[in-house]
Amino acid sequence: MTGGRWRDRGVAALGLTVIWVLLWGSFTPLTMVGGVVVAVIVLTVFPLPPVTYAGRIHPLSVLRFAGRFLTDMVLASAQVAALAFRFGHVPRSAVIAVPLRAPSDLGLTMTAEALSLVPGSLIVDVDRKRGILFVHVLDVSGPDSVERFRQDVLDLESRIIHAFGSPAERHALGEVPA
Amino acid sequence: MTGVLDVVAGVCLIVGALLSLSAGMALMRFPDLLSRMHAATKPQVLGLLLVLTGCALRLRDAVDITTLLLVAVFSMATAPVAAHMIGRAGYRAGLARKDLLVLDELREADDRR
Numbered sequence: 001m002t003g004g005r006w007r008d009r010g011v012a013a014l015g016l017t018v019i020w021v022l023l024w025g026s027f028t029p030l031t032m033v034g035g036v037v038v039a040v041i042v043l044t045v046f047p048l049p050p051v052t053y054a055g056r057i058h059p060l061s062v063l064r065f066a067g068r069f070l071t072d073m074v075l076a077s078a079q080v081a082a083l084a085f086r087f088g089h090v091p092r093s094a095v096i097a098v099p100l101r102a103p104s105d106l107g108l109t110m111t112a113e114a115l116s117l118v119p120g121s122l123i124v125d126v127d128r129k130r131g132i133l134f135v136h137v138l139d140v141s142g143p144d145s146v147e148r149f150r151q152d153v154l155d156l157e158s159r160i161i162h163a164f165g166s167p168a169e170r171h172a173l174g175e176v177p178a
Numbered sequence: 179m180t181g182v183l184d185v186v187a188g189v190c191l192i193v194g195a196l197l198s199l200s201a202g203m204a205l206m207r208f209p210d211l212l213s214r215m216h217a218a219t220k221p222q223v224l225g226l227l228l229v230l231t232g233c234a235l236r237l238r239d240a241v242d243i244t245t246l247l248l249v250a251v252f253s254m255a256t257a258p259v260a261a262h263m264i265g266r267a268g269y270r271a272g273l274a275r276k277d278l279l280v281l282d283e284l285r286e287a288d289d290r291r
Binding site for chain 1: 196197200201203204207208209212213215216217219220223224225240241242244245247248254255257258261262265266269279281282283284285286287
């Protein structure tokens with residue numbers, strides 16, 4: 001087993017311990033030790049497939065991504081809510097294919113999750129091998145808005161890669177690796 | 179200071195509740211399964227976050243806030259997965275109304291396969 005694998009397991013154990021302590025809601029030695037024991041048991045009994053994470057986290061880009069994500073969520077929520085109360089209008093939609101530029105497993109998952117949390121877009125299917133997301137978009141008026149939305153997804157992907165991506169992924173965006 | 183926090187908490191709770199109401203309305207009014215999935219899974223995320231924020235501002239207790247934080251994290255992590263599973267199953271079962279789709283690139287991709 002390589003060192004990277006052990007580091008991943010350590011991160012997973014740490015995450016599980018934090019969740020355990022938060023569930024108990026008290027920061028005592030007993031809950032901490034209990035958390036570590038439970039985490040080790042969980043990781044031994046239910047081993048996860050290895051997730052390769054070669055990226056580095058860039059705090060500024062993370063903030064930019066989070067800020068944009070929150071505004072997107074508020075705007076889109078308002079739009080969907082307005083659509084719900086609009087009578088005499090049947091919203092039309094579209095299923096569009098968006099080929100991502102740097103499809104790693106983790107990048108694909110994060111883009112899909114972030115996209116799904118914003119109202120108005122829903123992942124219908126994923127082509128993991130070719131890195132294509134099939135997105136259902138609510139309230140599409142025509143080809144223009146489809147293209148605009150496709151560009152929005154690619155922008156979201158590049159924000160995520162700027163925040164969490166590896167140099168190889170940055171390179172795939174067509175930029176000089178940071 | 180407590181007064182201000184209470185007002186902010188109240189606003190968060192009311193706006194969150196209104197968003198959840200609009201989600202319910204959308205669930206009733208949207209025309210097909212995929213559109214309804216948006217209503218069933220999305221506005222509630224922001225609505226829930228606002229309600230949780232409101233509760234946290236009102237409770238002001240470390241134990242409660244950590245629990246609220248976990249609720250927020252897990253609902254944000256699981257909502258997209260649930261939406262994806264139902265949407266995908268529904269689409270494959272032919273429940274999506276094709277006449278409402280301006281464009282369907284998934285069917286084109288399926289046809290090529």
